[in-house]
Amino acid sequence: SAGQKLVILNEELQANQQLLERRIAVRTKELQESQAMLVQQEKQAAFGLLAAGIAHEVGNPLASISSIIQMLGRKNTDEHVKERLDLVDGQLTRIQRTLRELTGFSRPTNQQQSTVDVHAAINDALNIAKYYKRWKGKTIISSFAADLPHTRTVYDQLVQVLLNLILNALDATDEGAAMEITTQFVPETGFAPARIGITVRDEGHGIPKETQEQIFQPYYTTKDHGTGLGLFVCRQLTRHALGGEITLIRSTPEGTEFYVTLPVVADCSSNESSHSSIVYSPETIVH
DSSP: OHHHHHHHHHHHHHHHHHHHHHHHHHHHHHHHHHHHHHHHHHHHHHHHHHHHHHHHHHHHHHHHHHHHHHHHHHHOOOHHHHHHHHHHHHHHHHHHHHHHHHHHHHSOOOOOOEEEOHHHHHHHHHHHHTTSGGGTTOEEEEEEOTTOBOEEEOHHHHHHHHHHHHHHHHHHSOTTOEEEEEEEEEOOOSSSOOEEEEEEEEOSOOOOGGGGGGTTSTTOOSSSSOOSOHHHHHHHIIIIISSOEEEEEEEETTEEEEEEEEEOOTTOBOSOOSOEEEEEOSSOEEO
16 A cells, blocks of 8 residues: 555656646746847847937938039039939939838837738838848739728737748849739638738748748747847737737748738728739839
């Protein structure tokens, strides 16, 4: 009898030990994920300060140069010279616009939830991505569903998730390749409420099959100079801030496809009356 009790107590001790080890592993993983999010937030804060400093130091001289160019253009009667001055002023305006977009994206994010047009968030993410060095030579096709409902979420964080997926797709594709962004309305079923679906599909080299289950883990990356935080932060934001989900649908040597779902605001739809498709080429944007 004493031996049987000793066996039972030993089994309970081992079970409790295993339970404790599992809890420690879960808490350790949560701590690592929190640390990864903190590192990413610190990097974004540092980037915001840097961008604000650059905009201030560069923006003021640009404004002065632009004023001088405009003054010379008004006083000069030579059409050839005036045309060249107008060209210079146009390029200065373009630089100033780029600086405004850079500082606008890098400012501290607004954590306030609002009713959001998903298509506007996609276009904002694309307008930021067009300044990325890997944009050149790529064709970006965005196909928007008609009458897509709105979602209620944090707008800046939705743009951040979309931008990260777009930049990853640009990194994975070679010059001449294409990337496609599509939206769709997913009706309510017996198992799930109505959702908004966003697909980001590229013609890149893909993610190795043996590593696909690890891509959402912190500090894991397949890039030579990546931090391993991009997709991890995307999943954390999508789940906890946006109330949705992000999944890898497929990834082969012919391309990769990610799918983001977001909740729908009841009785709130967009004003679009027809399906819209926009093709972003390296030089022009064709509606």
